[in-house]
Amino acid sequence: MSEFYRAPVWIKRAVSLCACLLLVGCVGAPQKSAAPVTESSSTMVTTPSETVTPAEVRESSGVVLRAYEPPVPMSARPVHGKAVASLLAVAAQQERSGNLQGAVTTMERALGIEPRNAHLWYRLAQLRLAQNRTILANDLAMKSKALAGADLGLKRDCWQLIAKARRVKGDEAGARVAERKARMLFH
Amino acid sequence: MAKTPQRPRKKTAKKTAKKSTKKSSKKTVPKRAAKSRPRAPKKRAKASRSRRRPARLLALSFLFFLGLGIYLLYLDHTVREKFEGKRWAIPARVYGQPLEIYSGMAVTPQRLEAELKQLGYRKAGRALKPGTWSRHQERFLVRTRGFRFWDSDEPARHLEISFSSGRLNSLRHVGGAELPLMRLEAPEIGSIYPAHNEDRVLVQHNALPKQLVQGLIATEDRNFYQHQGVAPRSIARALLANLRAGGVVQGGSTLTQQLVKNFYLTRERSLWRKVNEAAMALLLEAHYGKDEILEAYANEIYLGQDGGRAIHGFGLAARFYFNQGLEELNLSRQALLVALVRGPSYYDPRRHPRRAKERRNLVLEMMRDQGLITAGEYKGAATAPLGIDSSKGRGKGRYPAFMSLVRRQLHRDYREEDLNSEGLRIFTTLDPWTQGRVESRVARKLSKLEKKHALPTGKLESAAVLVDSQSGEVRALVGGRHPGYAGFNRALDAVRPIGSLVKPAVYLAALMQPERYTLLTPLDDAPLTLKGADGVLWSPGNYDKKSHGLVPLHQALAKSYNLSTVRLGLDIGLDRVAELLRRMGMSRPLTPVPAMLLGAVSLSPLEVAQLYQGFAAGGFYSPLRAIRAVQSSDGEPLQRYPLTVRQAVPAGPVYLLNRNLQEVTRSGTGRGLSSYLDKNLNIAGKTGTTDDLRDSWFAGFSGDRVAVVWLGRDDNKPAGLSGSKGALQVWGDMMGELQPAPLELLKPDSIETVWVDPASGFLADESCDEARRFPFVEGSAPKTRSSCIGRGGGAVERFFRSFFE
Numbered sequence: 001m002s003e004f005y006r007a008p009v010w011i012k013r014a015v016s017l018c019a020c021l022l023l024v025g026c027v028g029a030p031q032k033s034a035a036p037v038t039e040s041s042s043t044m045v046t047t048p049s050e051t052v053t054p055a056e057v058r059e060s061s062g063v064v065l066r067a068y069e070p071p072v073p074m075s076a077r078p079v080h081g082k083a084v085a086s087l088l089a090v091a092a093q094q095e096r097s098g099n100l101q102g103a104v105t106t107m108e109r110a111l112g113i114e115p116r117n118a119h120l121w122y123r124l125a126q127l128r129l130a131q132n133r134t135i136l137a138n139d140l141a142m143k144s145k146a147l148a149g150a151d152l153g154l155k156r157d158c159w160q161l162i163a164k165a166r167r168v169k170g171d172e173a174g175a176r177v178a179e180r181k182a183r184m185l186f187h
Numbered sequence: 188m189a190k191t192p193q194r195p196r197k198k199t200a201k202k203t204a205k206k207s208t209k210k211s212s213k214k215t216v217p218k219r220a221a222k223s224r225p226r227a228p229k230k231r232a233k234a235s236r237s238r239r240r241p242a243r244l245l246a247l248s249f250l251f252f253l254g255l256g257i258y259l260l261y262l263d264h265t266v267r268e269k270f271e272g273k274r275w276a277i278p279a280r281v282y283g284q285p286l287e288i289y290s291g292m293a294v295t296p297q298r299l300e301a302e303l304k305q306l307g308y309r310k311a312g313r314a315l316k317p318g319t320w321s322r323h324q325e326r327f328l329v330r331t332r333g334f335r336f337w338d339s340d341e342p343a344r345h346l347e348i349s350f351s352s353g354r355l356n357s358l359r360h361v362g363g364a365e366l367p368l369m370r371l372e373a374p375e376i377g378s379i380y381p382a383h384n385e386d387r388v389l390v391q392h393n394a395l396p397k398q399l400v401q402g403l404i405a406t407e408d409r410n411f412y413q414h415q416g417v418a419p420r421s422i423a424r425a426l427l428a429n430l431r432a433g434g435v436v437q438g439g440s441t442l443t444q445q446l447v448k449n450f451y452l453t454r455e456r457s458l459w460r461k462v463n464e465a466a467m468a469l470l471l472e473a474h475y476g477k478d479e480i481l482e483a484y485a486n487e488i489y490l491g492q493d494g495g496r497a498i499h500g501f502g503l504a505a506r507f508y509f510n511q512g513l514e515e516l517n518l519s520r521q522a523l524l525v526a527l528v529r530g531p532s533y534y535d536p537r538r539h540p541r542r543a544k545e546r547r548n549l550v551l552e553m554m555r556d557q558g559l560i561t562a563g564e565y566k567g568a569a570t571a572p573l574g575i576d577s578s579k580g581r582g583k584g585r586y587p588a589f590m591s592l593v594r595r596q597l598h599r600d601y602r603e604e605d606l607n608s609e610g611l612r613i614f615t616t617l618d619p620w621t622q623g624r625v626e627s628r629v630a631r632k633l634s635k636l637e638k639k640h641a642l643p644t645g646k647l648e649s650a651a652v653l654v655d656s657q658s659g660e661v662r663a664l665v666g667g668r669h670p671g672y673a674g675f676n677r678a679l680d681a682v683r684p685i686g687s688l689v690k691p692a693v694y695l696a697a698l699m700q701p702e703r704y705t706l707l708t709p710l711d712d713a714p715l716t717l718k719g720a721d722g723v724l725w726s727p728g729n730y731d732k733k734s735h736g737l738v739p740l741h742q743a744l745a746k747s748y749n750l751s752t753v754r755l756g757l758d759i760g761l762d763r764v765a766e767l768l769r770r771m772g773m774s775r776p777l778t779p780v781p782a783m784l785l786g787a788v789s790l791s792p793l794e795v796a797q798l799y800q801g802f803a804a805g806g807f808y809s810p811l812r813a814i815r816a817v818q819s820s821d822g823e824p825l826q827r828y829p830l831t832v833r834q835a836v837p838a839g840p841v842y843l844l845n846r847n848l849q850e851v852t853r854s855g856t857g858r859g860l861s862s863y864l865d866k867n868l869n870i871a872g873k874t875g876t877t878d879d880l881r882d883s884w885f886a887g888f889s890g891d892r893v894a895v896v897w898l899g900r901d902d903n904k905p906a907g908l909s910g911s912k913g914a915l916q917v918w919g920d921m922m923g924e925l926q927p928a929p930l931e932l933l934k935p936d937s938i939e940t941v942w943v944d945p946a947s948g949f950l951a952d953e954s955c956d957e958a959r960r961f962p963f964v965e966g967s968a969p970k971t972r973s974s975c976i977g978r979g980g981g982a983v984e985r986f987f988r989s990f991f992e
Contacts, residue, residue, distance in 0.1 A: 067960045068706070068741075069846055069932075069940070070869050083289030086367035101827075105338040108830050113287060113368075115657035115891070124830070136831055139807075143832045146805050149933050 084110045084117065091123065100131050118147035118154055122161070129165055138165040156185040259466065265451065266470045274450075274483060275499075277389060277610030277820060278380035281593060282373035283617040284662070285336070288348065289368035292355045293926070298620065299327060299348065299355075305374055305619055307510035307576070317343050318515045325350040328361060332512070334372040337614050337816035337824060341370055374619050375506070377590045379597075381607040384495050388502035389610070390513055392482035398518055399501065400481065401559045402525040406550050408442040409557075412477055416443045416468035443468040446484045490524065491531045498531075508536060510576035518560065519568035523547045536573050544573060587673030588666030589617050592793070592813045595679070600826060601817075610820030615813050616660035621925060625651055625663040626670040628921040633668055633898070636916060642907050646900050649917065650677035652796040653925075654893045658830055659800050659809035662892070664793075675901065678792045683882045683899060686786035686875035686910065687747045687856075688795055689768075691802060691844055693756045693784055694744045696767045698840035700759065701964035706741040706843055707948045710751035717753075717781050727753050727785055730876070730909075739945070741847045745855030747874065749785055756784035770835045771801040772808050786875060795886050796895045802845060802871070803888035805933070806836035839937035839964040845871050846932065846962060852887065859911050860887075863919030868929045872918070874910030881905050883913030889927030894918060934962070941968040949973035 080088065087110040094103035107124040114120060125140035145158040159182035166175040286302045288294075303310075303320055308329070311319040320329040326349045333343040346369070349357040359365045380386040404411045410418055418441050425439030440448070447467045452460055471480060491498035491507055498507045504524055505513040516524070526546040527534055536543035548569045555565040593615055597606060605611070633647050653663040666676035675681070697704040712735040716726040729735070729749050743751040756764055761779035768777060768788075777788060790798075793811065801808045809832050817826040848871035851857040856874045864870055872887020883898040883906060896914040899906045906913065934940075942958045944951040948969055951958035955975035961968075 066958065067940070068850075069934075069960070069962055070849070070867075081289065081291050083287070083291075083368035102338065104829065105827070109287075109338065111658065111830065113289065113292075115655070139832050139834060142834050143804075143807055146807070146838050146935065147933060 080117065080119070081114065084114050084120065087113075088120075088123065091127075095127065095130070100127055103127050104131070116147055118144045118149070118151065121147060122154060122158060125158070125161055129161060129168075132168070134165040134169045138162050138169075141165070152185050156182045159185065259470075262463070262466055263470050266447075266467050267474060269451065270471065270475065270479075270483065275387060275389070275486065276381045276385070276604075276608035278378040278386050279606045279609070279611040279613050280375055280388070281377045281379065281590065281613045281615060283376040283615055283619045284660075285334075285370040285373040286620075287368060287370045288355065288358055290356055290358045290365075293353070294355050295353050296322075296325065296327070296350050299350075301620060302371060302374075303329065306372055307506075307512070307515075309511075309515075314345070316515065318512065331369070332372055334370075335612075335818075335822050336370070336373065337612075337818055337827070341372070344369065373614060376586050376615065376617055376619060377593075379594065379606045379613075380496060381604075384497050385499050386493075386496050386503055387486060387499040388506065389486055390482070390500065390502035392478045392485075394514060395482070395485055395501070396514060396516065396521055398554075398560070399513075399516070399521040399524065402522055402550050402554050403442070403485075403528065405553045405557050405559060406525055407445070407528060408440075411442050411481075414441055414443075414472075416470075416472035417441060417465045440464075441468065442484050443471055443480055446480060446487060447471060449487050449489070450483065488528060489531060490527050491535065508575055517568070517571070518564060519547065519551070519571035520574055522550045522554070522568060523573060525550045536575050540573055540575075547573070585671070586617065586619075586622065586664075588670060588676050588678055589615070589622070589661070589664045589813065591666075591673070591676050592661065592664060592679060596812075596814050596828075597817075611825070612818040612820070612822075614815045614818070616655075616662060616815060617664075617813070618662045621653060622663040622665075624924045625653055625921050626665055628924055629665050629896075629917055630668055630670070632917045632920045636898075636908065636913060640907055640912070646904075647898060647906060647908075648677060648681075648901050649899075650681055650792045650897045651917070651921065652678050652792045652895045653921075654796045654800050654811060656800060656803035656888050656891055656893045657809075659797075659804075659811045660815075661793075661796075661811055661813045664813075677897065680791060681897065681899070682789045682791050683897065684786050684877045685788055685790050685795055686877040686882060686884055687749075688798075688873055688875035688884050688886050689784070689786045689788050690744060690747065690752055691848060691873055692768050692771070692798070693752055693759075693764050694740065694847065695802075695836065695840055695844045696764045697740070697755055697759050698843045698964070699767070699836065701840070701967035704740060704755075704759075705963050705967050705969075706739065706847060706961055707943060707945065707969070708740045709737045709948065710740055710743050710748075711754055712736060712738050712743065712748050712751040713754075714750060715754065717757075719780065725781065727782075739948070741850060742855075744847050745850040747851075747856045753781060753784050757781060767836070768798070770808070772797045772810065772835070786877060792895045792897045795884070795897075796893055799886045799888060799895065800893045801835055802841060802848070803893045804832070805838050805845075805935075806834060806841035807832045808835040809833075837937070838935035842932060842935050842938055843962060843964070845930075848872060848887070849930070849932075856911050857885070857887070857915060859915050860919045863916075863923040864927070868927060869931070870922075870927075871930055872915075874915055876909040876911075879905040880907050880909060883908040883910050885910055885914035885918040887918065888930065889922065890930045891928040892922070892925065894922060896921070937965050938962050939965050939968065943969060944973045944975070947973060950976070952976045 087106050091103040091106040091110070094100075094106060104124065104127050107120060107127060111117070111120050111124065121140055121144035125137045125144060128140055129137035141158040141161045145155050148154045148158065159178045163175045163178035163182065166172075166178060286299075300322070307318065309319050311321055314321045314328045314330045317330045317332045320327060322328075326347065329346045329348060331341075331344045331346060334341045344366075345361045346366070347357070347359050347361050348355060357365070358369065378386050408418075410421070418439065421441070422439035444464050447464050451467055452464060486500040486502065488501070489497060489499055490501070490504040493507060498504055501524055502513050504527065505511055505516055505520075508523070509516060509520055511520075523536060523543065526543065526549070527536075529546065533539070534543045534546045551560070551565050551569050554560045555562060560568070593613065594606075597613065601611075629649050629651050633649055636642070637644055637647055647668070649665065649668055651663070651665040652661065654661055664678050666678045667674060698706075712729070714726065714728070714734055716724055718724055727749050730747065734750060735746075735748055738746075738748060738751055740755070742748075743755070761781065761783060764784065765777045765779045773790070773794065775790065775794070777783065780787065797811050800811065809830070812828050814828050816824060816828065819825050849869050851874070852860045852870045852872050853866070857872045860870060860872065868889055870887055870889055872885060875884030875886070876882070881899055881903060884896070886893075886895040888894070896918045898908055898913040898917065908914075940960045940962050942951045942953055942955065943949065943961050944955050944958050945961075946957060949971045950969045951973045952975075954977070955973055958973075958975070
């Protein structure tokens with residue numbers, strides 16, 4: 001949850017920074033109109049009959065940001081809150097004592113608190129793999145990977161887990177693909 | 188009396204014992220009479236043949252005692268069997284989502300207060316007992332009750348919770364260490380009770396408050412601990428009083444007899460029943476101790492009515508009347524429960540508060556007179572208000588729509604009789620706090636819309652579904668405008684055409700072919716006429732009755748153009764769209780006809796929520812869940828409904844779609860949302876309207892929630908509202924109340940952002956004037972270069988521009 005609420009402050013800062021930079025950047029920019037350059041590969045022959053009115057993010061300053069996507073906040077390695085950290089510890093304890101089901105439930109509780117914490121999804125995938133639920137483990141690792149953002153280490157771990165799950169399932173080719181993807185994340 | 192009734196009587200008793208309903212025995216009474224008559228002459232004829240009278244008498248009396256003996260044995264068996272076996276069908280108790288409390292959580296003191304109130308916690312000057320709390324500005328002291336969750340036990344604690352600037356900033360044991368997190372008890376949201384509508388919460392003997400027991404004995408059966416089951420003197424006293432009054436004014440029954448009457452027998456008033464009752468009371472006392480009998484009595488006694496639900500036992504009555512645990516009741520409340528024993532409807536404290544108070548004070552008086560309480564205690568309790576909880580003890584009536592969803596999911600795994608008799612504990616995903624807010628907002632907004640658009644009053648109906656976007660857990664469900672009524676559940680059963688809500692699926696199917704479609708692909712919005720398989724011509728039109736020529740794909744979706752959508756859908760193939768819908772979890776059979784592309788697909792609001800949950804979770808499908816776990820009555824886990832995900836659609840195309848859905852609320856058909864929600868929340872959503880304004884839909888999601896709202900009329904007449912004029916307004920109003928998290932989409936690896944000149948759709952760079960950055964699935968960005976590329980700007984300018992990347 002905490003990451004959501006930190007964001008607006010960040011966005012505001014980012015926007016004001018962008019606004020300043022945009023003003024600087026615009027000074028003296030030559031006026032040019034976009035003219036199509038024909039290229040052999042092009043299949044597009046007609047120009048749209050109507051002017052495209054792209055979405056704009058207008059700030060109170062009246063400055064227009066030129067991105068279709070709103071600014072994306074940095075997503076670095078997730079920082080666990082105290083609550084989630086304590087649940088991770090409980091789950092680890094449960095796992096050590098062989099209570100995998102208990103650990104799964106604990107991780108689900110942690111995900112209830114930080115649903116977009118990629119690391120928690122990965123932990124859940126690990127536990128499911130330990131339970132030999134390979135398909136679910138594979139899917140959970142995919143989910144973790146989707147939320148991992150810039151955390152390349154976690155992405156690599158996810159691919160490695162996916163490779164393991166696929167191998168257990170008997171999908172040797174799929175496992176190799178996953179391993180290759182994991183290796184690609186090393187540099 | 189001697190012989191004839193014996194065998195048939197057995198039959199009656201057996202039946203009564205088996206079913207323990209009033210009706211069955213009433214039916215058997217005439218049967219017995221009819222059967223016994225033809226037998227009697229036969230026996231008399233037999234007897235007349237006998238020559239020696241004394242021998243006959245002896246034989247007769249032998250038979251009589253034999254019969255009596257057998258009958259008593261039978262009664263004894265009945266008494267013991269029912270008492271030792273499972274005495275009652277124990278309804279399943281259904282719980283909602285508990286509030287997790289941890290430092291740093293975004294929760295207001297108001298919310299905490301509301302949650303505590305919902306759980307029946309009482310505010311006190313000093314929190315001394317479990318279930319009480321006190322507040323000193325931003326600091327709460329709470330004594331929690333313990334609770335057994337499906338995964339672990341939460342012990343009772345004495346907590347200090349502090350807030351600062353709308354956040355919970357510290358959670359610790361009073362005078363002790365910091366606590367990383369804890370959860371309040373799961374709020375009870377309903378029960379699943381058997382067909383004969385008896386609901387109860389079992390209470391063990393040692394959990395019965397001492398003063399409650401004393402009061403009960405003082406008023407109902409003063410000699411309870413002395414007698415053997417019947418008290419002849421009190422019967423005689425009662426008989427005398429009744430003769431004098433010429434009617435029944437006083438009962439002479441002991442508590443044991445009352446228990447026998449309710450437990451084994453019918454309400455019929457006959458001498459025979461009285462004799463049976465006395466015999467069984469004696470037998471019961473012979474076998475069991477006073478404590479056991481008292482415990483059975485305390486759980487059996489009928490104490491009130493909640494619509495079709497009969498409130499049995501002190502345990503449930505405490506919750507029903509006071510929203511508290513029995514052990515938490517103060518003297519005056521305990522006395523009120525005792526008062527209700529005499530006549531729960533006559534002394535109903537909700538309908539007849541004066542009578543109830545008089546009777547309660549009479550109980551208190553008797554307790555004082557017998558020296559059970561002091562004069563001071565009496566005075567305090569007799570002047571106390573009744574203390575009735577207005578919410579009717581979280582009974583069945585509170586969340587009928589959600590409860591019916593729970594029942595449906597449970598019926599896949601459980602038989603009805605297991606649900607209503609085994610005392611199961613069912614943990615669900617409902618968040619009563621959110622539910623309450625959603626309910627009130629929907630109802631309020633509906634009346635406002637009717638007024639604003641001069642629609643007939645009271646005709647507009649609605650359904651709303653609120654789901655957790657990552658896990659698919661259902662947090663709130665509104666089945667209609669009057670959520671308290673268990674009627675037609677529109678969230679589940681109003682299967683209506685979804686209109687433009689289907690379009691995201693069409694566009695997603697297109698974006699999944701990045702080599703053919705990107706957000707900027709121009710689509711033709713020119714009119715078209717199609718000939719169906721049945722030869723009927725179909726000419727769809729745009730909502731504004733205009734054609735928009737060539738429009739980029741993202742704009743066609745943002746503005747919800749019909750013509751370009753139909754052309755797009757036909758181009759990618761109806762089967763592909765139908766297949767995508769299936770992958771996203773649609774189980775309903777779909778007929779792949781062109782009209783499907785504009786929403787000639789009928790779905791319930793819940794099914795729509797399933798579809799949009801898939802978008803919100805980045806293409807991961809999680810089946811919507813209302814139940815987390817089921818526990819047996821003794822706390823053993825029986826079943827878990829775990830969190831599962833399945834990647835239904837690759838992340839890249841879903842990312843593009845979601846960006847496009849954000850454009851809908853930013854500058855497209857959903858831009859009206861800005862009057863309810865901050866634009867920086869970047870909500871993604873889509874409006875939907877069907878022919879003649881019959882259905883008004885809005886589906887969308889924030890960073891944490893997916894919500895779907897439907898408006899329309901039950902008679903399927905035009906409701907008079909488009910998606911943006913109707914459902915969107917309700918959606919915005921409702922979400923505004925829930926403080927949604929901003930939607931921050933994570934860019935998948937397969938997405939690259941490229942400068943494009945939107946007018947031409949050609950590749951550009953930052954030096955081009957009108958150029959903007961658009962996301963593309965890798966390799967699908969335009970390759971045709973605009974002439975403006977590379978012309979502009981010196982190194983310094985480019986350096987500054989690079990900050991945008």
